[in-house]
Amino acid sequence: xxxxxxxxxxxxxxxxxxxxxxxxxxxxxxxxxxxxxxxxxxxxxxxxxxxxxxxxxxxxxxxxxxxxxxxxxxxxxxxxxxxxxxxxxxxxxxxxxxxxxxxxxxxxxxxxxxxxxxxxxxxxxxxxxxxxxxxxxxxxxxxxxxxxxxxxxxxxxxxxxxxxxxxxxxxxxxxxxxxxxxxxxxxxxxxxxxxxxxxxxxxxxxxxxxxxxxxxxxxxxxxxxxxxxxxxxxxxxxxxxxxxxxxxxxxxxxxxxxxxxxxxxxxxxxxxxxxxxxxxxxxxxxxxxxxxxxxxxxxxxxxxxxxxxxxxxxxxxxxxxxxxxxxxxxxxxxxxxxxxxxxxxxxxxxxxxxxxxxxxxxxxxxxxxxxxxxxxxxxxxxxxxxxxxxxxxxxxxxxxxxxxxxxxxxxxxxxxxxxxxxxxxxxxxxxxxxxxxxxxxxxxxxxxxxxxxxxxxxxxxxxxxxxxxxxxxxxxxxxxxxxxxxxxxxxxxxxxxxxxxxxxxxxxxxxxxxxxxxxxxxxxxxxxxxxxxxxxxxxxxxxxxxxxxxxxxxxxxxxxxxxxxxxxxxxxxxxxxxxxxxxxxxxxxxxxxxx
Numbered sequence: 001x002x003x004x005x006x007x008x009x010x011x012x013x014x015x016x017x018x019x020x021x022x023x024x025x026x027x028x029x030x031x032x033x034x035x036x037x038x039x040x041x042x043x044x045x046x047x048x049x050x051x052x053x054x055x056x057x058x059x060x061x062x063x064x065x066x067x068x069x070x071x072x073x074x075x076x077x078x079x080x081x082x083x084x085x086x087x088x089x090x091x092x093x094x095x096x097x098x099x100x101x102x103x104x105x106x107x108x109x110x111x112x113x114x115x116x117x118x119x120x121x122x123x124x125x126x127x128x129x130x131x132x133x134x135x136x137x138x139x140x141x142x143x144x145x146x147x148x149x150x151x152x153x154x155x156x157x158x159x160x161x162x163x164x165x166x167x168x169x170x171x172x173x174x175x176x177x178x179x180x181x182x183x184x185x186x187x188x189x190x191x192x193x194x195x196x197x198x199x200x201x202x203x204x205x206x207x208x209x210x211x212x213x214x215x216x217x218x219x220x221x222x223x224x225x226x227x228x229x230x231x232x233x234x235x236x237x238x239x240x241x242x243x244x245x246x247x248x249x250x251x252x253x254x255x256x257x258x259x260x261x262x263x264x265x266x267x268x269x270x271x272x273x274x275x276x277x278x279x280x281x282x283x284x285x286x287x288x289x290x291x292x293x294x295x296x297x298x299x300x301x302x303x304x305x306x307x308x309x310x311x312x313x314x315x316x317x318x319x320x321x322x323x324x325x326x327x328x329x330x331x332x333x334x335x336x337x338x339x340x341x342x343x344x345x346x347x348x349x350x351x352x353x354x355x356x357x358x359x360x361x362x363x364x365x366x367x368x369x370x371x372x373x374x375x376x377x378x379x380x381x382x383x384x385x386x387x388x389x390x391x392x393x394x395x396x397x398x399x400x401x402x403x404x405x406x407x408x409x410x411x412x413x414x415x416x417x418x419x420x421x422x423x424x425x426x427x428x429x430x431x432x433x434x435x436x437x438x439x440x441x442x443x444x445x446x447x448x449x450x451x452x453x454x455x456x457x458x459x460x461x462x463x464x465x466x467x468x469x470x471x472x473x474x475x476x477x478x479x480x481x482x483x484x485x486x487x488x489x490x491x492x493x494x495x496x497x498x499x500x501x502x503x504x505x506x507x508x509x510x511x512x513x514x515x516x517x518x519x520x521x522x523x524x525x526x527x528x529x530x531x532x533x534x535x536x537x538x539x540x541x542x543x544x545x546x547x548x549x550x551x552x553x554x555x556x557x558x559x560x561x562x563x564x565x566x567x568x569x570x571x572x573x574x575x576x577x578x579x580x581x582x583x584x585x586x587x588x589x590x591x592x593x594x595x
Contacts (some may be wrong), residue, residue, distance in 0.1 A: 183234070323388055329429060
């Protein structure tokens with residue numbers, strides 16, 4: 001993300017542009033100078049990797065421990081009197097689809113290396129840190145963590161997330177942006193841009209990156225920075241496209257990035273600023289690419305860094321058309337972080353996405369999660385798009401990782417109708433009467449399986465609804481079950497037990513893994529994601545703790561349960577001799593194996 005090589009350049013070659021700061025001192029100065037509450041806008045997606053840190057990830061994720069780290073982060077800022085506003089990505093914008101695909105394929109290569117490293121001995125320590133993969137659904141889970149447990153304002157973006165962050169920071173005069181994306185050096189937006197990578201949460205120190213100092217160091221105007229970023233290489237113009245230009249500028253066949261940055265700065269220095277810069281774009285495109293047809297793409301890249309926060313925020317209006325009213329309500333839920341971020345995307349004709357996870361498509365014993373869950377997604381689309389005014393069954397474009405060739409083009413999934421009385425999304429999302437509760441559960445159950453009684457999952461303890469429905473679908477609703485009964489038991493047992501273990505106890509569990517269990521963990525978590533998506537459509541309050549992954553999954557605990565179940569352990573061993581856990585395990589079994 002961001003401008004290629006710029007972070008390294010600022011840290012190593014521009015000391016005045018990147019220096020260590022004590023956050024408490026910055027806040028005190030800000031309060032003295034402005035008399036305002038310090039608000040820090042957090043680019044949450046760019047922070048997740050650094051917040052997760054060195055927790056075990058190979059086994060599926062140490063989610064309870066991650067929750068504790070997130071709560072500690074928020075408490076530390078609150079102790080200094082700062083308020084955090086968390087921004088998360090919405091759907092990928094169309095112009096960045098090629099970059100999205102490229103990154104997913106690169107991740108798949110790393111995933112294969114993870115499995116190759118694990119294969120000999122099942123030791124997570126054999127996997128190099130550079131192959132790190134975020135646990136499945138960590139971003140969606142983090143929305144709930146910060147909103148529900150930490151009380152932060154959480155927002156999902158509608159357009160480019162970094163653009164909305166900068167717009168928010170400018171409009172509200174925010175103290176700082178916290179993230180790890182050098183695009184913020186180009187944008188500006190707040191008084192400080194603080195690094196998540198270098199954040200010491202206990203000492204509350206980090207590095208500040210200064211756009212003004214960078215511009216001074218390169219002897220260009222801050223207004224030149226968007227052109228500089230575009231000609232170094234970013235998400236819109238790749239360094240591959242710029243390779244010949246960089247070679248020509250530097251006089252080297254393989255110039256290093258620091259040389260490229262300084263040579264490009266020298267080129268940009270000759271250009272005008274302000275409106276005349278945009279007028280110069282066709283000439284720049286000809287000089288850089290030898291072809292003025294690049295001018296529109298170059299202009300798009302430069303303009304992407306210009307945010308107009310002076311325009312008033314959009315005022316809510318009441319649409320006349322019914323479907324528009326439904327979409328407006330979905331938009332409200334989306335922006336407030338009260339619904340899965342792809343719900344609005346699907347409603348507005350954007351694709352459904354599924355990224356790369358710890359799946360080994362070289363092995364035929366488990367299907368790709370994207371393939372296995374396709375019909376469940378199609379039923380979810382049937383409920384979500386039931387009222388969309390169009391002829392025939394609506395269809396949804398999907399970009400779902402299912403193997404090396406799966407992202408050559410989008411798939412198209414036709415919505416499947418779900419039996420039952422659909423009262424409309426506004427009723428499902430707003431009417432909390434007992435009658436609508438019955439309808440809501442009937443639709444949800446029918447989408448998982450038409451063979452089950454309408455109150456089938458409603459009988460379960462609330463935090464076990466999601467894992468039970470996911471296991472039911474994977475084991476009993478596919479043409480061929482994807483796991484054996486004892487594997488269902490292992491996933492069910494850890495879902496039942498996880499709430500009884502402290503983060504410290506979970507951390508102390510051993511780390512010897514079964515490679516198939518690693519892959520099953522991903523399949524299970526992908527299934528729970530789809531179940532939560534379905535629940536949100538049916539109006540179940542997704543902003544409830546019972547739908548959060550840390551309530552029903554822990555990677556190490558699953559591996560321990562998997563080894564026990566594989567050896568034929570009894571229920572009391574599988575449930576650590578907890579009577580209530582054994583009773584709940586039996587309830588989940590009944591939900592999964594019901595005829």
